[in-house]
Amino acid sequence: MYAPIVPLLVKTLEKSEQKQIIDLGSGGGGGLLWLNQELQKNVPDLKITLTDYYPNIDAFNHTKLQASNIDFSTKAIDARNVPVELLGIRTQFLSLHHFQENDAIQILQNAVNSGQPIAIFEAQERSIPSILAMVFSPISVLLTTPFIRPFKFGRLLFTYILPLVPLFVLWDGIVSSLRTYSVKEMNQLVDALPNKDTYNWEIGRVKTGPGVILYLIGTKK
Numbered sequence: 001m002y003a004p005i006v007p008l009l010v011k012t013l014e015k016s017e018q019k020q021i022i023d024l025g026s027g028g029g030g031g032l033l034w035l036n037q038e039l040q041k042n043v044p045d046l047k048i049t050l051t052d053y054y055p056n057i058d059a060f061n062h063t064k065l066q067a068s069n070i071d072f073s074t075k076a077i078d079a080r081n082v083p084v085e086l087l088g089i090r091t092q093f094l095s096l097h098h099f100q101e102n103d104a105i106q107i108l109q110n111a112v113n114s115g116q117p118i119a120i121f122e123a124q125e126r127s128i129p130s131i132l133a134m135v136f137s138p139i140s141v142l143l144t145t146p147f148i149r150p151f152k153f154g155r156l157l158f159t160y161i162l163p164l165v166p167l168f169v170l171w172d173g174i175v176s177s178l179r180t181y182s183v184k185e186m187n188q189l190v191d192a193l194p195n196k197d198t199y200n201w202e203i204g205r206v207k208t209g210p211g212v213i214l215y216l217i218g219t220k221k
Helices: 003-015 032-040 057-064 101-114 128-135 137-147 153-161 164-179 183-191
Strands: 020-024 047-052 070-076 089-093 118-122 199-208 211-220
Touching (some): 003 118, 003 199, 003 211, 032 047, 057 070, 101 118, 101 183, 101 211, 128 137, 128 211, 137 153, 137 164, 183 199, 183 211
Parallel strands (some): 020 047, 020 089, 047 070, 089 118
Antiparallel strands (some): 118 211, 199 211
């Protein structure tokens, strides 16, 4: 899914002369493993730090064991007010839509005030095709669940016997699509920043197979 944005991230790393990614709202961090391998082809000494407002330490440890260049913060990290010692490109994957407009502006403002690059990606949009794709997402859950590792009986129970997981995925997917900022709205977020002109902004969308990824990237001039 992230293949089309690899060149965007590589360009951002090179342009900002950074080899460190500070990932915000990482969840468990597992979604970065493939992307990490691809980025290392161009940036072999890349380092990634996983962070979250509610850090899942067990999941972070599991992800770290699979990639020696990935580390994490055990502290609660607020994307609106990132500690000054966390230096590097701030990334957000599939999480900006969780923030109201004022909070989203604070995220961008904090990056600009700190002089740090920021790259935000959303893998859905507020459109009929995106919402329809989410309607069929429970089918993907049913097909892929047996292959998820580590194996857990509870996962099978709440997928096939009491199908709560497919229902939650359906709900989350549709709501996420409806809440996602459009390219126009991302531009409006940037326009609200008092010192926006100190940064170069790149906002757009790229196709990824049948889907789409929206992106907002800011680098210091």
